[in-house]
Amino acid sequence: MPDYISALDLFTIGIGPSSSHTVGPMRAALLFAEAVKANGQLPHTAQIEVKLFGSLGATGPGHGTSNAIVAGLSGVTPEECDPNDVLTAWDKAVTAKKWFVLNHEIVFSESNFSYQPLIRLPKHSNGLRFTAHSATNEKLLEQTYYSVGGGFVEADHELSRPVREEVPFHFESAVELLEICTRESKSIAEIAHANEVALHGEIKLNKQLEAIWVTMQSSIEKGLATKGVLPGYLAVTRRAADMAEQLSDSNEDVSNEWLQAYAIAVNEQNAAGQRIVTAPTNGAAGIIPAVAYYALKYKNIDSKAIAHDYLLTAAAIGSLYKRNASISGAEAGCQGEVGSACSMAAGGLAAIMGGTIQQIENAAEIAMEHNLGLTCDPVGGFVQMPCIERNAIAAGTAVSAVRLALLGDGNHKISLDTVIETMRQTGVDMSSKYKETSLGGLAVNVVEC
Numbered sequence: 001m002p003d004y005i006s007a008l009d010l011f012t013i014g015i016g017p018s019s020s021h022t023v024g025p026m027r028a029a030l031l032f033a034e035a036v037k038a039n040g041q042l043p044h045t046a047q048i049e050v051k052l053f054g055s056l057g058a059t060g061p062g063h064g065t066s067n068a069i070v071a072g073l074s075g076v077t078p079e080e081c082d083p084n085d086v087l088t089a090w091d092k093a094v095t096a097k098k099w100f101v102l103n104h105e106i107v108f109s110e111s112n113f114s115y116q117p118l119i120r121l122p123k124h125s126n127g128l129r130f131t132a133h134s135a136t137n138e139k140l141l142e143q144t145y146y147s148v149g150g151g152f153v154e155a156d157h158e159l160s161r162p163v164r165e166e167v168p169f170h171f172e173s174a175v176e177l178l179e180i181c182t183r184e185s186k187s188i189a190e191i192a193h194a195n196e197v198a199l200h201g202e203i204k205l206n207k208q209l210e211a212i213w214v215t216m217q218s219s220i221e222k223g224l225a226t227k228g229v230l231p232g233y234l235a236v237t238r239r240a241a242d243m244a245e246q247l248s249d250s251n252e253d254v255s256n257e258w259l260q261a262y263a264i265a266v267n268e269q270n271a272a273g274q275r276i277v278t279a280p281t282n283g284a285a286g287i288i289p290a291v292a293y294y295a296l297k298y299k300n301i302d303s304k305a306i307a308h309d310y311l312l313t314a315a316a317i318g319s320l321y322k323r324n325a326s327i328s329g330a331e332a333g334c335q336g337e338v339g340s341a342c343s344m345a346a347g348g349l350a351a352i353m354g355g356t357i358q359q360i361e362n363a364a365e366i367a368m369e370h371n372l373g374l375t376c377d378p379v380g381g382f383v384q385m386p387c388i389e390r391n392a393i394a395a396g397t398a399v400s401a402v403r404l405a406l407l408g409d410g411n412h413k414i415s416l417d418t419v420i421e422t423m424r425q426t427g428v429d430m431s432s433k434y435k436e437t438s439l440g441g442l443a444v445n446v447v448e449c
């Protein structure tokens with residue numbers, strides 16, 4: 001039986017700008033450093049060679065991949081790092097001409113990194129290969145990893161992972177999930193909660209869910225309070241803070257505009273490499289927090305319901321995308337990232353607004369249905385245009401999907417499982433130009449100056 005995909009896998013506290021190009025590579029680099037140490041090769045390592053393939057090779061520089069790898073090799077994790085230290089990791093290594101594998105200092109040269117955008121490794125388009133060499137250039141250890149979206153990492157070799165406990169309610173489709181809910185007379189959140197408690201225990205689960213919601217709120221509030229220009233040669237001006245000033249002065253109902261400002265705030269924090277929650281990816285990190293914050297401010301939903309019912313319902317839906325299609329822009333285009341997050345947020349919001357399990361499934365389905373075919377074409381390889389604004393629009397789509405679903409009785413023709421499979425097929429058919437390579441779409445039509 002495949003492992004259960006937990007809410008604590010899909011929602012992780014990390015840093016921007018990209019889960020697949022920043023968080024995943026940082027984790028892969030740390031795994032490699034630990035493997036070198038475990039092999040007893042750390043004292044003999046004099047050089048580390050890093051090759052970035054496919055989408056990582058194409059858009060890695062714009063996504064902070066090199067910073068993340070330098071930081072990860074030194075022993076830093078996305079959860080506990082200081083985001084500002086990571087932002088300067090590459091420049092510091094270049095200036096000092098040295099870097100670290102855990103606590104072992106070695107000589108650094110920019111030529112240690114090579115970018116190979118036109119080579120796609122067989123398993124995934126986000127491939128990284130690390131090679132440790134001795135002072136006499138003897139190859140000590142070489143390993144290939146894949147950053148498969150949402151910060152998840154796989155490898156050519158067997159990765160040692162803790163064995164997962166069995167969960168009481170295993171499901172692999174929305175149909176199975178709804179059948180369990182009906183049989184057990186429980187909500188989706190209650191089923192997910194029982195599974196998560198089996199995996200993590202009640203105390204850890206509660207602590208983590210609350211930390212995730214606190215971090216989501218903090219990323220919104222910091223984003224709304226920060227002006228300036230985002231990193232990168234595109235010199236994109238932050239706008240969430242200006243939006244907040246204008247909206248605060250308004251006497252009209254501007255709840256929908258606030259919803260969009262919340263999403264933009266998170267994605268600006270993400271683009272600036274700051275602390276955010278991967279939900280379920282960084283490029284789409286604004287949607288789930290924005291919809292939750294909107295529910296807190298405008299729908300009288302309390303934080304406890306958000307940290308539990310909303311996040312657990314959203315995660316149960318997200319697990320279906322991860323299991324049966326993809327949450328990776330490099331694999332499925334932006335429908336896999338923003339589309340999945342939009343669907344998760346819609347399901348979560350429908351749940352905390354009192355929707356039945358059929359209305360929740362309908363809301364999640366509507367939200368994805370109208371994101372099908374969405375391509376990934378970040379200008380300059382930065383998770384900024386179209387990503388930031390796209391999160392704002394998708395947050396609005398999630399709320400609209402919930403309104404539509406709650407006006408119905410849950411009966412509908414197109415099922416959530418059908419749109420998930422359609423998204424998967426559309427992703428397979430999509431040209432690689434539109435899968436986080438910045439070789440098509442807006443990325444080639446917007447004049448960079």
Ligand code: SF4
Nearest residue numbers: 283329334337376387
């Ligand atoms: S276009 Fe979508 S999938 Fe691509 S980087 Fe931006 S948010 Fe992620």
